[in-house]
Amino acid sequence: MTDPNGAVPTYPTSLGTSTATEINLLGHDLAGELMGKISFGELAYWLVATRRPTPGQLRVFEAVLVALADHGFTPTAIAARVTYLSAPDSLQGALAAGLLGGGSRFLGVTEDCGQFLHAAITDHTANGNALPTTDADWDEMALDAIARQKQTGKHVPGLGHPNHKDGDPRTPVLIGIAEDAGVKGPHLRLFEAIGRMSERGVGRKLPLNGAGVCGAALADIDLPVELLRGFALLARCAGLLGQLAEEHRAPIANQIYMSVDRNAYYVEPDLPAT
Incomplete structure (x- = not known):
């Protein structure tokens, strides 16, 4: 042309x-x-x-991919399986259905947390301030970041988990890998401080979740925070392919569909008074 x-x-x-x-x-x-x-x-x-990547960056990056690959029957996995039931001739459609479910509640927290931490660090250093060197100073910075986030009316990303109320097992492992690999940087240090300060800042003690620690780790290995959700989706693509392989071997999607369909019942809509 x-x-x-x-x-x-x-x-x-x-x-x-x-x-x-x-x-x-x-x-x-x-x-x-x-x-x-x-x-x-x-x-x-x-x-x-x-x-x-350096050897340390690669080790952390691949650990993140493993950490985010599959978490069982999450909405993304169910969406992929049910789409495969409806269109078994479209494997790409089933994969896409699962990936499209990566948002603010599932998978997207990786990017949200990375961006939140990066913004806090950028704001802190914008006026020539040095990064903290002690846990006490990191804790003070964490409290400030939490307060700023609360002022926006948004949750602090990376805090809390629907299942792991007493601590996400991935979080300390990934932090340990980053430290051992020599790539534990300011994002992970601030993330740890947010965990220590959650009770004071939020009002209750909340665990640091795995999606959040992955975002912090990816930011520390110099990946662009605007693209972190893409790495979560890259990892989950492998998990979804595993889900679809299992669906092919031992299908359950039709059972899910029938369970919902056969137990649905009509109710009058709750409309506002005119």
């Missing part, structure tokens, strides 16, 4: 190109230099950050 002046337009990219004889990805020969030599996690990081 040419432009009106007859010149051939060009489209620069730092990602992938191909010719009749080769595929080039990230400036490397895909077949000769990448396949069998790097992991999928390393490639996913590299595609977004446009640089290879």
Whole structure:
């Protein structure tokens, strides 16, 4: 295709190109230099950050992908299974249905928490303030961040979990991995402080959830906070494919559908008085 002046337009990219004889990805020969030599996690990081992760960053990144892959019969999994029941000829539709359910209550908390922490850190350092060096100073910063969030009328992302009332088992493990890998940074430190200060700031002690700690960890390994939900969806795509494989082997979606359909009953709508 040419432009009106007859010149051939060009489209620069730092990602992938191909010719009749080769595929080039990230400036490397895909077949000769990448396949069998790097992991999928390393490639996913590299595609977004446009640089290879350090060993510590890769270890944390892949731990996050594992942490977010599957949590059982969540709404995203049920949506995927029921869509597969309705359209077994459209595996991509079933996967998409599950991924479309990633929002403010499921999966999206990863991005929400990362952005919340990043904004608090950016605001703190905007006036030339140094980041805290003691737990007490981090706690003070956490209380300020919680108060600011409460003023907006929004919940503090990363706090609380519907099942793990006494603590999400993923949270301390991921923090420990980040520390051991040498990539525990300000986002995780502020996140820990928010957990310590939740009772004072929110009014009740709430656990730090796994989606939130994943957001903090991803921000600490220098991934753009505006894209963190994408990594949660990347992880959940693997989990949803597992859910659909199990649905194919041992289907339950029709049982879910029949249970709802056969137990539905009509009620008069509760309309406002005119």
